[in-house]
Every structure is written in structure tokens, then in C-alpha cells.
Amino acid sequence: MKESWRWYGPLDRISLGDVAQTGASSIVTALHEIPYGEIWPREIIAERKAGIMAAGFDWVVVESLPIHERIKRNDGDLSGLFANYRQSMANLAAEGIKTICYNFMPLLDWTRTDLAAPVANGGSCLRFSAPKMAALELFMLGRSAAREDYSADVITAAELWFRASTDADRAELMHSVMSGLPGAFERYDADGLKAALKRYEGIDRRALRAHYQRFLEEIIPAAEDLGMRFCVHPDDPPRDILGLPRIVSAADDIAWILNAVDSPANGLTLCAGSLGANPDNDVPAIVRKFASRIWFAHLRNVRKDVDGSFEEAAHLSGDTDMVDLIAALLQEEARRRASGDKDWEIPFRPDHGHELLDDAARNTHPGYPLIGRMRGLAELRGVIAGLSYAGTPAS
Known part of the structure; x- marks a missing residue:
């Protein structure tokens, strides 16, 4: 090889x-x-x-x-x-x-919610958290249809995370999700992502x-x-x-x-x-x-x-x-x-x-x-x- x-x-x-x-x-x-x-x-x-x-x-x-x-x-x-x-x-x-x-x-x-999740013996890794992604979809973007895409336990965990999160936490989550676009010329905040998603309706x-x-x-x-x-x-x-x-x-x-x-x-x-x-x-x-x-x-x-x-x-x-x-x-x-x-x-x-x-x-x-x-x-x-x-x- x-x-x-x-x-x-x-x-x-x-x-x-x-x-x-x-x-x-x-x-x-x-x-x-x-x-x-x-x-x-x-x-x-x-x-x-x-x-x-x-x-x-x-x-x-x-x-x-x-x-x-x-x-x-x-x-x-x-x-x-x-x-x-x-x-x-x-x-x-x-x-x-x-x-x-x-x-x-x-x-x-590629989409991740965490860019530096801790690894057991030291160091960090990329992570995709279903509860954090659900929090982004449901509570930051207001996409109610996302409730069909996640289990009840994940939605509960998402709501708990969102209620405890700060503006900085939410900004970091959005930054992480956007980071899988090396070389791309568009990065979105919540409003920008909503607008971009609208173009995919249907x-x-x-x-x-x-x-x-x-x-x-x-x-x-x-x-x-x-x-x-x-x-x-x-x-x-x-x-x-x-x-x-x-x-x-x-x-x-x-x-x-x-x-x-x-x-x-x-x-x-x-x-x-x-x-x-x-x-x-x-x-x-x-x-x-x-x-x-x-x-x-x-x-x-x-x-x-x-x-x-x-x-x-x-x-x-x-x-x-x-x-x-x-x-x-x-x-x-x-x-x-x-x-x-x-x-x-x-x-x-x-x-x-x-x-x-x-x-x-x-x-x-x-x-x-x-x-x-x-x-x-x-x-x-x-x-x-x-x-x-x-x-x-x-x-």
C-alpha cells in the first residue's frame, strides 16, 4: 500500500x-x-x-x-x-x-460537536455528541422536526445541555460543527445556517x-x-x-x-x-x-x-x-x-x-x-x- x-x-x-x-x-x-x-x-x-x-x-x-x-x-x-x-x-x-x-x-x-474531547491517557480527539447535535438542531436552530431524528433520552440530554450552556458554549458548538469545511469560503452562524438549510427544503x-x-x-x-x-x-x-x-x-x-x-x-x-x-x-x-x-x-x-x-x-x-x-x-x-x-x-x-x-x-x-x-x-x-x-x- x-x-x-x-x-x-x-x-x-x-x-x-x-x-x-x-x-x-x-x-x-x-x-x-x-x-x-x-x-x-x-x-x-x-x-x-x-x-x-x-x-x-x-x-x-x-x-x-x-x-x-x-x-x-x-x-x-x-x-x-x-x-x-x-x-x-x-x-x-x-x-x-x-x-x-x-x-x-x-x-x-464531516461534522463534529467537539474538537478536543479528552482521551483517557492524555491528548484529545474529535467527537460527535448526539445530545449536543440535537441541542443545536432543536434549541439553537429551532428545527422542531429534529425530534423525529433523536431518541427521547438524547432529546432530554440535549435540553439539559442547552439549559446549562453559556453563549460561549453555544458559539463553540457552532464553531466545531463548521470546522469540517477546510478551504470552504462560507462559515455560518445560527441565522446563516438556517438560511442555508432553507435552500435545501424539499x-x-x-x-x-x-x-x-x-x-x-x-x-x-x-x-x-x-x-x-x-x-x-x-x-x-x-x-x-x-x-x-x-x-x-x-x-x-x-x-x-x-x-x-x-x-x-x-x-x-x-x-x-x-x-x-x-x-x-x-x-x-x-x-x-x-x-x-x-x-x-x-x-x-x-x-x-x-x-x-x-x-x-x-x-x-x-x-x-x-x-x-x-x-x-x-x-x-x-x-x-x-x-x-x-x-x-x-x-x-x-x-x-x-x-x-x-x-x-x-x-x-x-x-x-x-x-x-x-x-x-x-x-x-x-x-x-x-x-x-x-x-x-x-x-
């Missing part, structure tokens, strides 16, 4: 020199400074790639080439947005960058699927022509939030997506943490079912609570059997290699590490500390080495 590292370019407080010391060989990045919907100019792509190569890396995956919210809403004449997207694809392909990770989550990207699961299928039909043929691989990132969390449907949360969703436009160019980013937050998902089984269409992997782990809350666990100690999952990916690599596929290696990156030691002082993007991810990478590297030495017996 190809070790990679997510790097936010000029926005990142972790330098490529720092990344080199982790042992990772490849970079996953994007032009986060370019507003959604605009063309990524080839010269800027080339400049970013040259800097990455000068530091001793290759740019192995784009994460992400964002999809404009109007496309997700199927709002108005989208021909210009689709044309811009295809031109950005062509410019990336011209520079030899041919794997694109993206998501189709409406309005928000868009249910069936409608969002139809909008997504249109995106795939517009983009995947271009990807085929360019020799590119698209790989959708699962929803995080894998459940509806804020009344917005999430349609990439389980094996049935993935099957629908891959069949909607049945092409090798239409693939999956295997995110172990996102899928692992759904108690109904058997993540290693999902890997084996869709292995031939997995072009990229995010390896992280979560620990779930019965009320729907979850938090980032250490990479090898959460609810998902990471050793079995990696074994499944190595088996797929072996199959590709035996079939003569020259591009058989699956790039992966350690995802959402704990903040450890002096990580907090760096003030990096939430979930993307240096030391915590380096620990995760070292653990994953050890599992890969051990399974490879043992011959990765089939499960």
Missing part, C-alpha cells in the same frame, strides 16, 4: 519537511484557496505539484475537487459549473494527477440521489476519456443531520452509486472511520464487497456509544477490526498485481489522529495533527508489514 499524507498546502501549519520525517512517500492535497465552482488553472496545479516533488513526494490524490452546492441542489442552469469542473479535471490530468476523492454531502462536510433522499446521478453522468464519461479515477468519500457522520439526507452511508448506498454509472472510473474512497460510525456497517465486509472499485483509503477508527455518539479512537483500538480491513485491502492489491495491473497499489493515509504531546500548540486543522497522525501511520505501517510478512492469509 502507498503511504500518503493529507497536506493543506500554504494553509497548512505542517510543512512538507515535517511530513518527510513521518516516512510518508506521497501527498494528498487540493487547491483549497480556489473558491468552489471556479476552474483550477493548470499553471497553479503545476506550481503546486513542482513544490511537492521538490520536497521528495508525489501528488498521488486530489482531496478534494469540491462540488458546488448548486449542483447538489440541482439549482438553475448548471452547464457552466459542470464545464468548469471538467476543465479542472483536464488540467489535473494534464499534470499527471488522475485520482480524485470527493464527497456529495449536502452543505456540510430535497429528500430520492431527489438528492437524482442530483448525484446527474453529476456522475456529467463527470464520469470525462473521467474515462482522461484516464482518471473518481472515488466518493462516505458521509461523516453516516446519518441524516440538520434535516439533510445523507446518501453515502452504507453498503446499499455504495452499490447504488457504483451501479448508477457502472464504470471503473466511478469508484470509492474507503473511509474506515466514516463507515465505522454506522453500527450496521461491517467495514471489512464492505471492503471485500467493493474491493475492485476502491481507489483510495482513509484508515482511522471510531468508538461508538449506544446513543449515536462516537469519537475518534486510536487507529488500532476502535470498534473496527483494522487488521482484518487492511488484510482485505492487501488481498485486493495482490489480485490487481497478479492480473497485470501496473497501478495496483492502493494509496492510503492515516486519518484524524489524536492530538498528542505538543500537537495542540501547532494549531493545525482540526483532526489533522502531526504527532497523532504519525503515531497512526506507524501503527498502520506495522500492521501492513506484519501481514505482508505472514503472506496475508485470506479470510
Whole structure:
């Protein structure tokens, strides 16, 4: 497997020199400074790639080439947005960058309520608290329909939290929820979020699927022509939030997506943490079912609570059997290699590490500390080495 590292370019407080010391060989990045919907100019792509190569890396995956919210809403004449997207694809392909990770989550990207929840042995992690999210929806946004989305116990806990919270607590909650949008050019307060949600009124699961299928039909043929691989990132969390449907949360969703436009160019980013937050998902089984269409992997782990809350666990100690999952990916690599596929290696990156030691002082993007991810990478590297030495017996 190809070790990679997510790097936010000029926005990142972790330098490529720092990344080199982790042992990772490849970079996953994007032009986060370019507003959604605009063309990524080839010269800027080339400049970013040259800097990455000068530091001793290759740019192995784009994460992400964002999809404009109007496309997700199927709002108005989208021909210009689709044309811009295809031109950005062509410019990336011209520079030899041919794997694109993206998501189709409406309005928000990954969502957490706490950016620095304490970890038992020291350090902190990202956490999604169902009661806090319910408090945001019910009592800060006034979305009464949210009562149908949470259990009675969670709603009671949400009300208790809200009554005890200060204005600063509520502001911190809103900041945490907004922090999953690196590079996005919009951040919302409560009133702004209400207005943004209003634009999604009437868009249910069936409608969002139809909008997504249109995106795939517009983009995947271009990807085929360019020799590119698209790989959708699962929803995080894998459940509806804020009344917005999430349609990439389980094996049935993935099957629908891959069949909607049945092409090798239409693939999956295997995110172990996102899928692992759904108690109904058997993540290693999902890997084996869709292995031939997995072009990229995010390896992280979560620990779930019965009320729907979850938090980032250490990479090898959460609810998902990471050793079995990696074994499944190595088996797929072996199959590709035996079939003569020259591009058989699956790039992966350690995802959402704990903040450890002096990580907090760096003030990096939430979930993307240096030391915590380096620990995760070292653990994953050890599992890969051990399974490879043992011959990765089939499960």
C-alpha cells in the first residue's frame, strides 16, 4: 500500500519537511484557496505539484475537487459549473494527477460537536455528541422536526445541555460543527445556517440521489476519456443531520452509486472511520464487497456509544477490526498485481489522529495533527508489514 499524507498546502501549519520525517512517500492535497465552482488553472496545479516533488513526494490524490452546492441542489442552469469542473479535471490530468476523492454531502462536510474531547491517557480527539447535535438542531436552530431524528433520552440530554450552556458554549458548538469545511469560503452562524438549510427544503433522499446521478453522468464519461479515477468519500457522520439526507452511508448506498454509472472510473474512497460510525456497517465486509472499485483509503477508527455518539479512537483500538480491513485491502492489491495491473497499489493515509504531546500548540486543522497522525501511520505501517510478512492469509 502507498503511504500518503493529507497536506493543506500554504494553509497548512505542517510543512512538507515535517511530513518527510513521518516516512510518508506521497501527498494528498487540493487547491483549497480556489473558491468552489471556479476552474483550477493548470499553471497553479503545476506550481503546486513542482513544490511537492521538490520536497521528495508525489501528488498521488486530489482531496478534494469540491462540488458546488448548486449542483447538489440541482439549482438553475448548471452547464457552466459542470464545464468548469471538467476543465479542472483536464488540467489535473494534464499534470499527471488522475485520482480524485470527493464527497456529495449536502452543505456540510464531516461534522463534529467537539474538537478536543479528552482521551483517557492524555491528548484529545474529535467527537460527535448526539445530545449536543440535537441541542443545536432543536434549541439553537429551532428545527422542531429534529425530534423525529433523536431518541427521547438524547432529546432530554440535549435540553439539559442547552439549559446549562453559556453563549460561549453555544458559539463553540457552532464553531466545531463548521470546522469540517477546510478551504470552504462560507462559515455560518445560527441565522446563516438556517438560511442555508432553507435552500435545501424539499430535497429528500430520492431527489438528492437524482442530483448525484446527474453529476456522475456529467463527470464520469470525462473521467474515462482522461484516464482518471473518481472515488466518493462516505458521509461523516453516516446519518441524516440538520434535516439533510445523507446518501453515502452504507453498503446499499455504495452499490447504488457504483451501479448508477457502472464504470471503473466511478469508484470509492474507503473511509474506515466514516463507515465505522454506522453500527450496521461491517467495514471489512464492505471492503471485500467493493474491493475492485476502491481507489483510495482513509484508515482511522471510531468508538461508538449506544446513543449515536462516537469519537475518534486510536487507529488500532476502535470498534473496527483494522487488521482484518487492511488484510482485505492487501488481498485486493495482490489480485490487481497478479492480473497485470501496473497501478495496483492502493494509496492510503492515516486519518484524524489524536492530538498528542505538543500537537495542540501547532494549531493545525482540526483532526489533522502531526504527532497523532504519525503515531497512526506507524501503527498502520506495522500492521501492513506484519501481514505482508505472514503472506496475508485470506479470510
